[in-house]
Amino acid sequence: MSRVSQLYELQEVDSGMESRVARMRQIDAQMVDSPEVLSAKSAHDEAVALLADAQAHLKRISHETEEVSTRLRTQEKRLYDGKIKNPKELWQVQEEITHLKERLKDDEEAVLQAMMNAEEAEAVAGARRGELDNLCKELEQYQVGLIEEKDKLLSQAKVLQVKRQKMVMELPASDLQAYERLRRGKAGVVVAPVRGGLCGGCHVAVPANILRAARSGNNFVYCPSCGRILYPIGEVRFEEFNHDLDNVGR
Numbered sequence: 001m002s003r004v005s006q007l008y009e010l011q012e013v014d015s016g017m018e019s020r021v022a023r024m025r026q027i028d029a030q031m032v033d034s035p036e037v038l039s040a041k042s043a044h045d046e047a048v049a050l051l052a053d054a055q056a057h058l059k060r061i062s063h064e065t066e067e068v069s070t071r072l073r074t075q076e077k078r079l080y081d082g083k084i085k086n087p088k089e090l091w092q093v094q095e096e097i098t099h100l101k102e103r104l105k106d107d108e109e110a111v112l113q114a115m116m117n118a119e120e121a122e123a124v125a126g127a128r129r130g131e132l133d134n135l136c137k138e139l140e141q142y143q144v145g146l147i148e149e150k151d152k153l154l155s156q157a158k159v160l161q162v163k164r165q166k167m168v169m170e171l172p173a174s175d176l177q178a179y180e181r182l183r184r185g186k187a188g189v190v191v192a193p194v195r196g197g198l199c200g201g202c203h204v205a206v207p208a209n210i211l212r213a214a215r216s217g218n219n220f221v222y223c224p225s226c227g228r229i230l231y232p233i234g235e236v237r238f239e240e241f242n243h244d245l246d247n248v249g250r
């Protein structure tokens, strides 16, 4: 294995590690509650609060209505049991009964309306609960998938880590240093594969003489355009062949 291909393999391992680490970070970010679940939670909380209000209102006016009804029964009993002899007092009781009857009618209507409101609020709260439960179930299933994916990525990253350690031990120290130094400035691509005569790092055509030098020797040959180490592979042979054919004609 040439020095360049050794570095290229190291780069493949490093890129593989980086993409896995990036995906694992992404998964960690997705493991928190989704905005849909958060808004379903607040919609449910709101519906529950409205239901509590409606039920409290119903309870309060039912109690008031009960009091009016009791007072009415008491006064009606007084009116008809013959114990009140004073006509003025009788008239007053009669007046109050009329007033209480009117009030009871209004109150009973209000209770009916409050009952309907409470039932409606209960239905809404139930629906919100159902929506929230469904979203939570979906999220759980989604997260189970993510956890499985992360486990897989983690074991792959461990394999790559071991592979990297072995590769690093086989590399000349100066090559590794050159690689690490370049890697910081070249967005992770130190060794640029050359395909179709183009540098894989900057996509600029590599001059034929430089391409030949890159293929023939065991020394590093750098792209004149971006400074990456050139690694001619694949159809590069064909490109070189074309260049050679061009030269034959001259």
Ligand SMILES: [Zn+2]
Pocket (backbone or CB within 6 Å): 192, 199, 200, 201, 202, 203, 204, 223, 224, 225, 226, 227, 228
């Ligand atoms: Zn280049």
